[in-house]
Amino acid sequence: xxxxxxxxxxxxxxxxxxxxxxxxxxxxxxxxxxxxxxxxxxxxxxxxxxxxxxxxxxxxxxxxxxxxxxxxxxxxxxxxxxxxxxxxxxxxxxxxxxxxxxxxxxxxxxxxxxxxxxxxxxxxxxxxxxxxxxxxxxxxxxxxxxxxxxxxxxxxxxxxxxxxxxxxxxxxxxxxxxxxxxxxxxxxxxxxxxxxxxxxxxxxxxxxxxxxxxxxxxxxxxxxxxxxxxxxxxxxxxxxxxxxxxxxxxxxxxxxxxxxxxxxxxxxxxxxxxxxxxxxxxxxxxxxxxxxxxxxxxxxxxxxxxxxxxxxxxxxxxxxxxxxxxxxxxxxxxxxxxxxxxxxxxxxxxxxxxxxxxxxxxxxxxxxxxxxxxxxxxxxxxxxx
Amino acid sequence: xxxxxxxxxxxxxxxxxxxxxxxxxxxxxxxxxxxxxxxxxxxxxxxxxxxxxxxxxxxxxxxxxxxxxxxxxxxxxxxxxxxxxxxxxxxxxxxxxxxxxxxxxxxxxxxxxxxxxxxxxxxxxxxxxxxxxxxxxxxxxxxxxxxxxxxxxxxxxxxxxxxxxxxxxxxxxxxxxxxxxxxxxxxxxxxxxxxxxxxxxxxxxxxxxxxxxxxxxxxxxxxxxxxxxxxxxxxxxxxxxxxxxxxxxxxxxxxxxxxxxxxxxxxxxxxxxxxxxxxxxxxxxxxxxxxxxxxxxxxxxxxxxxxxxxxxxxxxxxxxxxxxxxxxxxxxxxxxxxxxxxxxxxxxxxxxxxxxxxxxxxxxxxxxxxxxxxxxxxxxxxxxxxxxxxxxxxxxxxxxxxxxxxxxxxxxxxxxxxxxxxxxxxxxxxxxxxxxxxxxxxxxxxxxxxxxxxxxxxxxxxxxxxxxxxxxxxxxxxxxxxxxxxxxxxxx
Numbered sequence: 001x002x003x004x005x006x007x008x009x010x011x012x013x014x015x016x017x018x019x020x021x022x023x024x025x026x027x028x029x030x031x032x033x034x035x036x037x038x039x040x041x042x043x044x045x046x047x048x049x050x051x052x053x054x055x056x057x058x059x060x061x062x063x064x065x066x067x068x069x070x071x072x073x074x075x076x077x078x079x080x081x082x083x084x085x086x087x088x089x090x091x092x093x094x095x096x097x098x099x100x101x102x103x104x105x106x107x108x109x110x111x112x113x114x115x116x117x118x119x120x121x122x123x124x125x126x127x128x129x130x131x132x133x134x135x136x137x138x139x140x141x142x143x144x145x146x147x148x149x150x151x152x153x154x155x156x157x158x159x160x161x162x163x164x165x166x167x168x169x170x171x172x173x174x175x176x177x178x179x180x181x182x183x184x185x186x187x188x189x190x191x192x193x194x195x196x197x198x199x200x201x202x203x204x205x206x207x208x209x210x211x212x213x214x215x216x217x218x219x220x221x222x223x224x225x226x227x228x229x230x231x232x233x234x235x236x237x238x239x240x241x242x243x244x245x246x247x248x249x250x251x252x253x254x255x256x257x258x259x260x261x262x263x264x265x266x267x268x269x270x271x272x273x274x275x276x277x278x279x280x281x282x283x284x285x286x287x288x289x290x291x292x293x294x295x296x297x298x299x300x301x302x303x304x305x306x307x308x309x310x311x312x313x314x315x316x317x318x319x320x321x322x323x324x325x326x327x328x329x330x331x332x333x334x335x336x337x338x339x340x341x342x343x344x345x346x347x348x349x350x351x352x353x354x355x356x357x358x359x360x361x362x363x364x365x366x367x368x369x370x371x372x373x374x375x376x377x378x379x380x381x382x383x384x385x
Numbered sequence: 386x387x388x389x390x391x392x393x394x395x396x397x398x399x400x401x402x403x404x405x406x407x408x409x410x411x412x413x414x415x416x417x418x419x420x421x422x423x424x425x426x427x428x429x430x431x432x433x434x435x436x437x438x439x440x441x442x443x444x445x446x447x448x449x450x451x452x453x454x455x456x457x458x459x460x461x462x463x464x465x466x467x468x469x470x471x472x473x474x475x476x477x478x479x480x481x482x483x484x485x486x487x488x489x490x491x492x493x494x495x496x497x498x499x500x501x502x503x504x505x506x507x508x509x510x511x512x513x514x515x516x517x518x519x520x521x522x523x524x525x526x527x528x529x530x531x532x533x534x535x536x537x538x539x540x541x542x543x544x545x546x547x548x549x550x551x552x553x554x555x556x557x558x559x560x561x562x563x564x565x566x567x568x569x570x571x572x573x574x575x576x577x578x579x580x581x582x583x584x585x586x587x588x589x590x591x592x593x594x595x596x597x598x599x600x601x602x603x604x605x606x607x608x609x610x611x612x613x614x615x616x617x618x619x620x621x622x623x624x625x626x627x628x629x630x631x632x633x634x635x636x637x638x639x640x641x642x643x644x645x646x647x648x649x650x651x652x653x654x655x656x657x658x659x660x661x662x663x664x665x666x667x668x669x670x671x672x673x674x675x676x677x678x679x680x681x682x683x684x685x686x687x688x689x690x691x692x693x694x695x696x697x698x699x700x701x702x703x704x705x706x707x708x709x710x711x712x713x714x715x716x717x718x719x720x721x722x723x724x725x726x727x728x729x730x731x732x733x734x735x736x737x738x739x740x741x742x743x744x745x746x747x748x749x750x751x752x753x754x755x756x757x758x759x760x761x762x763x764x765x766x767x768x769x770x771x772x773x774x775x776x777x778x779x780x781x782x783x784x785x786x787x788x789x790x791x792x793x794x795x796x797x798x799x800x801x802x803x804x805x806x807x808x809x810x811x812x813x814x815x816x817x818x819x820x821x822x823x824x825x826x827x828x829x830x831x832x833x834x835x836x837x838x839x840x841x842x843x844x845x846x847x848x849x850x851x852x853x854x855x856x857x858x859x860x861x862x863x864x865x866x867x868x869x870x871x872x873x874x875x876x877x
Contacts, residue, residue: 014804040804046813152813156803170806232821232853269816274856287680289485289495289862296859307857313823313850 007031007167009199009363010188012174012211013342014038015045016151016349018203019158020356021341025201026162028364033195034166035188037173040159041152044205044348047317049228049265049273050151051241052350055091055143058107059114061374062326062347065354067115068369070145072353077149080157084149085268091146092121092129094302095138095245104245108141118143132237132305146241148265151349158352169195177215177338185215185337201339201359206320208328208342212377217334220380221343223318225284227277227291229299230313231306233270241265242302258291262298264306272306274299276346283318321345322380329358329375330368339363340377400426400474401738402731403494403512405481405677408436409720410712411518412464413727414734418516419471421735426510427468428479428496430852434468435461436520437540438720440547457720464724479508480852484515484677490707497858507858514707514734517678517695518727519851521671521713524692526561526771527785527793527830528778530632530641531667539569539668552578554664558641560584560629562769563670567616567623573666574619581660583616583623584643586650586669587769601757629665630657630778638665650772670769671717672829676851678714681705688716689767691829699752700733701726709734718762725755776833785834786827788820796834808832821853 009025011018014036022032036042052073057063077086095101108118121129123139159166169190176189177200187196202219204211212219243263258279266272277291292314300307322328322343332338339362341355354369361368400423404415407429415427429436439461468475479496486492494510523540530536537545537553539561545551556579559570570583616623624643630652631642645656673694679685684696684704694716701709709730712723729751736742779785781794799805799814808824808831811817817831818824824831 039806039810041813042806042810046810152810153803156799156805156814159804160802168804170804229856229859231856269819271819286682287483287485289483289493292859293862296856300856300860307860308855310853310855311850311859312821312853313819 005194006196007033008197009033009201010035010195010197011201011203012036012188013043013203013205013208014040014155014159014168014170015043015203015205016041016048016155016158016352017045017205017341017344017355018201019155020352021201021203021359022166022356023158023162024353024356024360025363026165028360030165030360030363032162032166033169033197034159035169035172035174035190035195037171037191039170040168041155043207044317044319045151045155047226047228047315048151048346048349049275050085050149050154050349051265052147052149053091053241053347054111054116054145055093055118055141056243057111059110062351063111063114063116064370065327065351066347067145068357069351069354070147072357073147073149073350076158076353080154080161083153084157085153086147086149087268088144088147089265090240091143092140092240092242093143093245094126094133094140094242096136097138100245101138104141116143117145130239130242132303133242134302134304140245142240148241149349150268154349154352174211174214179335183335185335199337199339199363201341203341205342205348206318208320208340212332212340215332215335215338217332217338217378218380219322219328219340219343219377221320221322221328222280223283224321224345225277225279225281225316225318226275226346227288227295227314227316229274229292229295229311230315231272231274231309232312234266234272234309235270236266237305238264238266238272238303244298244302258288260291260294260298262295262302264299264302271312272299272309274311278319278346280321285316287314319345320348324379327351327355327375328377329355330372330377331362332377334378399491399511399513400424401512402426402514402516402734403428403492403510404516404518405429405484405494406436406518406520406712407431407434407475407477408518408520408712408723409438409461409464410520410714410723410727411436411516412461412468413724414516414518414709414711414731415473415727416464416467416471417728417731418735419473420467421731421739423735423738425471425473426476426494426512427473428476428481428494428510430478430480432477434465434475434477437544438723440544460720460724476508476510481677482850482852482854484517484681484708486681486705486707487511492707495862497852497854505855505858507861513738514709516727516730516734517675517703517708517710517714518712518723519674519677519714521673521717522825524669524672524829525667525826526669526775526778527783527827528628528630528632529780529783530634532784532787533632533634533638534636535634535638535663536632536665536667539565539666540671542664542666543569543572546572546576550576552576552664553666554638554662555579556581556662557664557666558582558584558629558643558660558662559666560641560643561668561670562586562771563668564765564769565668565670569666569668570621571615571619574621575615580619580621581662582643583621584627584629585623585625586628586646586771586775588625589768601760628652628775628778629667632665633659638663641665646772647774648772649774651774651777669771669829670766671713672825673714673716675710675714678703678705678708678710681708683708683710689763690717690770692717692766700748701730702733716759716762717766718758722755722758722762725751725758729755771829771833773833785830786815786817786820786824788822788826789816789818791815791817791827793834796831800835805835807835811835
């Protein structure tokens with residue numbers, strides 16, 4: 001157990017990624033102090049839907065992460081208490097016309113080579129999977145590996161399962177990094193004092209760029225705002241995670257403009273969650289009626305039965321976004337002892353366990369579960385101020 | 386002219402002013418603005434004006450003297466008469482769910498009509514200025530048995546009486562804290578109920594610590610005397626520094642336990658006394674209803690009773706230019722203060738829109754009156770602020786959130802074991818406050834339980850939907866069809 005002011009590693013950020021880093025580090029026997037200026041799951045984790053997806057990812061490094069994470073989540077579901085609400089519900093991607101179906105087929109074929117399981121669902125079988133889908137769709141693909149968890153509990157229970165090796169310091173903001181004579185990490189300074197450790201993990205999510213700056217390094221994490229609409233509780237009318245397929249044409253846009261897509265799913269507690277929007281507007285928390293209109297229109301187009309259902313709440317969050325849409329994971333060669341685990345954009349809940357496993361491997365000198373070169377934190381050239 | 390509720394959206398031009406809420410503050414603001422020459426739309430959820438304070442029976446009930454249940458009825462009937470004579474477009478039955486500032490600086494008020502039936506329809510009102518007069522709702526603190534049938538809100542009991550002329554029981558204990566309790570007890574007793582006790586958690590002595598606010602508010606003192614006299618006439622005993630700490634009964638209320646409290650509102654062991662009754666009317670003051678304002682980013686201030694009200698400038702404007710507020714939204718203070726603030730705001734709005742100074746004499750008089758009554762309201766709020774010891778009323782099994790059936794034990798676990806530190810993370814980890822009422826009922830209790838020091842930290846969360854809205858209604862909002870779409874889903 002770490003003493004109050006000294007441990008083997010400090011994780012900055014008590015969101016799901018920080019919790020997973022602490023969890024896997026503790027499993028290797030390290031003592032961990034987790035520091036957050038707010039509560040557990042107080043940032044983007046608390047605003048997420050909890051999707052663990054492979055269906056939306058192009059073959060590439062992010063998909064490799066997602067496939068490992070999918071297996072890890074299955075393991076964690078056995079280990080963690082049921083409040084985590086792990087549900088291997090599967091994803092259903094639907095197309096509105098035949099060209100859309102052709103694009104989906106090509107996409108699924110490429111994903112299959114990378115290890116993703118999917119199955120084409122012809123038009124006349126769609127309603128076996130989702131009885132309330134609109135009758136006019138051309139077909140879709142079923143992805144049985146897609147799953148969901150309850151994000152806040154995922155973070156809280158990952159931390160709790162770490163037992164006495166993890167000590168939590170909440171409501172304490174990191175104001176500076178402590179370094180030794182040759183610039184190596186010695187700990188952090190917080191609003192409540194100093195904490196000492198030879199390693200610091202930056203799991204500050206959307207605020208990861210600011211923490212990197214405290215260490216004197218450049219990491220361009222930007223907030224990308226998203227809204228979720230929440231309906232009144234319903235009996236199960238949406239069984240899978242269901243979304244529209246047009247995305248194949250326009251994956252991974254870096255545009256600052258508002259983009260929306262229909263993503264609909266039920267939850268064990270009853271409410272249906274409706275996403276997703278993306279826009280780069282800084283940390284602006286103002287309500288956008290246009291976003292709500294598009295989300296509602298998209299959802300009712302897929303599920304006409306939702307038209308008479310009431311939205312009781314909407315919330316927003318800020319995805320931590322890096323310019324190439326890949327997270328920063330691993331040691332920072334510019335500052336010995338500093339590791340990064342942030343910038344997962346909208347995939348942080350899903351990719352948390354594999355991120356934690358990589359960080360734990362780096363801390364103990366073990367081999368990470370995959371090639372982490374694509375995620376190296378120093379891959380962005382610092383722009384002139 | 387009163388616009389027909391079936392076609393209120395016919396105006397292409399914005400109104401000068403949209404007023405949300407037709408209680409004392411909103412009525413006064415709308416009437417004043419209209420008389421000063423502004424075009425005004427007045428929206429309210431109810432079919433009748435008057436808000437909570439002047440709630441009165443629907444005409445169909447045939448009440449002969451609705452004013453018998455109110456004091457100061459003449460002030461209301463005067464406003465009602467002036468409203469009818471003014472050009473104000475009164476839009477009853479309009480549930481406002483959001484207000485948005487447009488790029489050109491005007492406001493759009495989004496509402497639905499027919500929300501109680503199948504004829505729900507979206508309505509949009511545009512206006513150059515906005516006055517929020519949305520009032521307050523009752524604050525509840527949980528205790529063992531508070532979910533039994535027969536336990537009603539104190540304000541709710543009065544509303545039932547004022548609008549439906551019905552009583553929640555025959556033998557009604559009135560409990561909680563705040564000046565409303567005396568008014569409720571007086572009304573219930575006058576309507577024929579037996580009130581075996583008024584149980585007030587605070588002491589009235591704290592008022593005496595601010596003699597200046599008392600002396601300069603003779604009206605308020607008279608009001609208190611009036612209620613005191615009413616209670617004496619009906620032989621209603623008032624127990625101060627006491628609380629109902631448990632409700633007894635199987636299917637409904639049969640009795641309550643009333644316990645003495647110490648200065649921090651901790652129950653004093655061994656002082657519990659059982660009082661037989663068939664109903665309990667309970668409330669712990671009022672919470673400003675400010676969701677519409679906080680959603681657009683208005684600054685709030687913490688009030689002496691631990692609730693949040695809007696931070697307003699000397700002329701009732703919020704931190705968002707063009708958005709004014711009056712009445713309970715700035716802190717609970719009663720109908721007379723609300724009327725004063727409504728008129729003051731309307732005069733400031735007219736001066737801004739018409740580009741001229743309007744009657745400095747009248748404005749100065751209103752400001753002085755407002756300041757005087759506001760000072761009294763703050764004294765009152767401080768006197769009735771819940772002490773941290775109220776949490777000792779709760780057992781771990783007591784439900785805190787009724788909608789989602791979340792017990793105090795689960796909230797405590799989320800704080801002690803799972804890293805919750807505020808109402809939002811307690812909600813995420815327990816679902817407390819996620820149900821139909823969206824935390825209006827349990828918000829105070831959850832915030833207190835989440836705060837490490839036990840002090841009530843008011844929930845400051847923005848709530849984009851002031852009322853639930855159908856998805857088809859949202860989908861029908863006019864949008865910008867030219868904007869690009871990126872259907873890539875969110876992966877977490």
